[in-house]
Amino acid sequence: MKFTWFHLMPYRFLPDDFKEKYRSVWVDIPRNLYDPKLGHRLYNDYLDQLEFADRMGYDGLGVNEHHQNAYGMMPSPNIMAAALARRTRNANLVVLGNSIALYNPPIRVAEEFAMLDVISGGRLVAGFPVGTSMDTNFCYGEIPATLREKYYEAHDLIIKSWTEKEIFAWNGKYTKLRYVNLWPRPIQQPHPPIWIPGGGSVETYDFCADHAYQYSFLSYFGYIAGQKVADGYWEVMAKKGKEDNPYSMGFAQVVAVSETDEQAEKDYAPHMDYFYNRCLHVYNGFADAPGYRTVKTIKAGLLGQVGKQAALRREGLGWGDLVEQGYVIAGSPKTVRERLREALKSLRCGHLMLLMQIGSMPPELVRKNTDLFAREVMPYLRDLWTGYEDRWSPKRLPQAEIAMPAPVKFELEVKTNGHARHGAESAAEVRGAAK
């Protein structure tokens, strides 16, 4: 069993009356609600949290891409992965991922992923989401009706750019290039493992099954509601005669560990409320542009993550309901161990994406959650799926070949105008303020 510590990097400081006052956390959220000074603290806190997870033995560190929103502040997850590549040693860098239809030409993604793979010594997981409708259609202006076709073409180009031995020309419908010649090449050959984040589009099952990619279901409804999607995936795999290897499936789950079940409620309930009522407060008109989902998916009745339907489903849910219905797996280490084991087994999931900072959770609570889970839960679940080979994790360079970054030293060694400048002082100040 493998565990990825997944960060959404939300903006933690939306006003209490946000939901009443504004129609959407995404697309047209007022810019003046963002304070870059607080943003500075948040990015650094969040990177600290991921670096801590690396030291606590999590298998992967997860980041993803979203635009024009307070739900997740990573327009470019590659920038976060680059920062992590230098400051972490153990965990894989799970970039889940780049919305490849948005980049022109898409080989930019192939290049940046190759850079990350080379810098990190082969620790990259390359994620290719279609992207939400808010991100792709409304923020980045992609025509809904052709988004998926453009996505598939971008995928084919990226894969070919990684695998083709010779320079080639690409005469696509959306991208035309006379010379495709990828420098640098990724360390992992022929390319890093590919994970496809899905929100329940039925086409994504087939796509993953046909290419032997990992299917990552990123849901906020939790494992009970997610069962339908997991079943759909395994059904397609079975129909196509593919191996039912649990490592070919990832699942995102909010997990909150505390000393006792009661303490968990005290610790986490307000932050869940912030997440479900502010971070996911998306105007229904932005949830699903016409043509973003195929008619086939609409008819399959798979609900979106955001918008009116999703909000209605969550309406009036208190902590007890969220726990009961599996939106969040929370409680004492024992409770979390038991429920997670049950969830992972029934989903047949070998790669768990843990959402451990959620909504407005402050750094000390995130640290506690991360620490308790690593010590009191993770070791007890490692035995799951031991008979299966994980072909979806990166294959890094042998330890002896890994380059070591020079130790970090904040003091400037160069004197300016005869005065020594002490960067450490101001950095410490900022860190102190953030704690």
Added chain:
Amino acid sequence: MKTVQNVANGKFSVEMEVVGSGAPLLYLHGAGGLTGMDPFLEELGRDFKVYAPHLPGFGESTGGEHIDDVLDAVLFYHQLMDELGIDSAYWVGHSMGGMLAAEAAAIDNSRVKKLVLTSAAGFWLDEHPIPDFFAAQLDELAPLLFHDTNSPIAKAFTAIPDDFKALEAMYVERVKRLAMASKFLWPIPDRGLKKRAYRIQAPTLLLWGESDKLVPPVYVGEFKKHIKNSREHLLKAAGHMPMYEQQEAFCSAVRSFLKG
């Protein structure tokens, strides 16, 4: 009368309303499509032979995957005319259909006797942004489309069926139509008509509802600027859907312009 026309050796199958008799009039619907309750077609049919094809992707028409942009759509309409044996026609285009009719005229004047553009899309003014009707919810749509949101016609347009099956069918149909429309209108309904509109030679009527909030009458000025042989006619107590909201005044304006 509803007909199904096979076009381009089966590349497209086109559901089409064909009404009346007289000189051919080609009606190009907007992004909302024809509703099945379009009495103005009958009314125009008293003087013209009206052809109102559903653009592929709309209604029962198929072949939408062969149309990606304005040029594809224009050539589709020209092919349809070829196969109907119509050299030249009166063109009446509403909203998205107005945009496509103007583009068609710019590409081939010989196929257009006269042109009526009503509530037409195709231009963009930064000072007068066209509201994002793709994101609008049903209850937000009525004020964008109608002068009087309490009129029976406005209510009929934005009614939500009680029955779940009917609701799902309506939703799927809406998604299909707007997905097709997004190829010409998303995210900004401007595909460069301003570069090409100078080519339009046909006498052109710019027929607008005075209280059109989706493509406000200020856009009439843009069309006038680019189309030399054009004049305007504003309809009172009409919004973006004048052929529904003020059917009589709309049809009489079209008739007297085309016959005049």
